[in-house]
Amino acid sequence: MSVQSVDRALDVLEALAEQGGQAGVSELAARTGLPYGTIHRLLQTLLARGYVRQESDRRYALGGALVRLGGAAERMVAVWAEPYLAKLVELSGETANLAVLEGDFVVYVAQVPSPRRLRMFAEVGRRVLPHSTAVGKVLLAERGDAAAVFERTGLPRRTDQTITTVRAMLEELGRVRTQGYALDLGEEENGVHCMAVPVLDGGRAFAAMSVSGPAERIDAIDRDELAGALRKVADDFGAAVFGS
Template sequence: MPTSSASSTDSARSSSNGGVQSLERAFDLLERMADAGGEVGLSELSASSGLPLPTIHRLMRTLVACGYVRQQPNRRYALGPRLIRLGESASRLLGTWARPYLARLVEETGETANMALLDGDEIVYVAQVPSKHSMRMFTEVGRRVLPHSTGVGKALLAGFPPEEVRALLARTGMPAATEKTITTADGFLAALEDVRRQGYAIDDNEQEIGVRCLAVPVPDSPTAAAISISGPAGRVTEAATEKIVPVLQQVAAELSRALASQNPA
């Protein structure tokens, strides 16, 4: 008499693209948890994924056993600490992939090029190629900053609904890094409107006096990412901006295609 359980049947079942269905479902649940802020209940996951509760419970039990999910005292589920190591390694690898594209930015613009991700409520820099000028900008890879005073932060948050941006700003606060830092939610949302209209973001002496930064998002990146150039305000002028922005946008599009090729459907 067959003894195959529903679990083993699910594990062996192939998905439409030749993969293992249970793995696809498990990763889909992890992404849904991340979209929900990192903590959810089984009924919420069932409603958003369309999967039956017994299937979700079985998958979550496996993820808990592996350390990728943990169950809270209130019976809800949260993303687990084992994901941190995977995320840090993936961020470093993403920075490695980006470096040739950042090097092109430096060659074509003459200014320091950066790549940054939105990690929770903070911006984290994952790659940099410095300018060849003697006067140049340095941002340590791994450095974390709040998004409201950076060009990359504006470029990334311009794609978010206003209510989500307000909630993020309420959590982080909006301390002034310089006298030009935007310190009100309304002012920041107005700046994001400018980003959407113009197609790029500007940090005009807002993170550091004497430094201007131009940034664009990387389209369709697997995680929210942006690239930027930064340099002395005397070099990154309005006239220079008109020449630099198309280069930024082109390199961002090429980087997006390269990342997509690393993650075939």
């Protein structure tokens, strides 16, 4: 049995997150369908607990108290992900990663390395821009504000293969949506290829799972088979985390 006030408070927090972390009351009302008065009362409670803050322009933003919860949740997700990443290593022979989007950056939160002597590492905790990585493309593909993210971060060239225009990146994200997976074909690091798929929470990309390795080894794996294996493991992980 759900508690209505808790449901509504969570609706407000999720609406703030979907608006890029801050929004006005009218925007929250439009997104949640809640009356203005209800939203005001919920915001005052969340404000008192530090889960939101009020900006100088009277808009509301996600508050610092969420960082503490988010850090603890992120550590637990990394622990839960390990056996699923190990399964991907077993299936592909390559390094498997779990990444999430924090603000405008991709953060690697868990990894199981390949047992091979020549293998790829993305250090856990590393923050990278999303445009040159398969995980970043997956995490932005379904978002309506991808162009705004690219305008804020720029599209710096990492290698000769990096996509460096907003138009081309939006076309790339369209391909990701169509095929259900993303590729990094030496766009972040020369000689390294990667495939990633989303970990879904109710249709939203909560995280991304990937395998990465030397280009010649990744390219030798049948692409459809690799994508299928990634989706199966990512779906199993999402079901275990979110119970869906």
